[in-house]
Amino acid sequence: MTKPADSPTTEFDLSPPDPAERKALEADLSTEEAEVLLRHGTEAPFCGGLLDNKEDGVYCCRLCGLPLFRAHTKFESGTGWPSFFAPMNEAHVVAVRDVSYGMVRIETRCARCDSHQGHVFPDGPRPTGLRYCINSVSLEFVGDGQPLRDPLGRGDNAHMGAR
Numbered sequence: 001m002t003k004p005a006d007s008p009t010t011e012f013d014l015s016p017p018d019p020a021e022r023k024a025l026e027a028d029l030s031t032e033e034a035e036v037l038l039r040h041g042t043e044a045p046f047c048g049g050l051l052d053n054k055e056d057g058v059y060c061c062r063l064c065g066l067p068l069f070r071a072h073t074k075f076e077s078g079t080g081w082p083s084f085f086a087p088m089n090e091a092h093v094v095a096v097r098d099v100s101y102g103m104v105r106i107e108t109r110c111a112r113c114d115s116h117q118g119h120v121f122p123d124g125p126r127p128t129g130l131r132y133c134i135n136s137v138s139l140e141f142v143g144d145g146q147p148l149r150d151p152l153g154r155g156d157n158a159h160m161g162a163r
Ligand SMILES: [Zn+2]
Pocket: 061, 062, 063, 064, 065, 066, 110, 111, 112, 113, 114, 115
């Protein structure tokens, strides 16, 4: 079966962690990280460690290390959570309809490990008009020039080029 021409492609290996790998990844999480990533919690606003980070680099999934957002798409939304107007690669972030708490929202998850990241809203800035509202604890920042974490040993670092 061939993919539609407009479906996003990625050089990263998005096959999910096997049960043993997942167990090892989850064992590395703090209580707060596990609450958000695995149980769809939300961190308190204006508390996250990455809210005011303005360094150049890439924001990766805290659980599996997949890069999700680039620093230049981060913007100050005033909401108290790190906000981005576009994912690094649309193949890396999946959207899931979320009707919890009496609201209809679009939840975003890591495309590789399915961990909860946050929500996406249609009130962002140009050029996309989208606001990816993401929990700091769901992310791990990797500054320019530093190697990406590769907890699954996929060798994906090479796909980021000379960073
Ligand atoms: Zn992940």
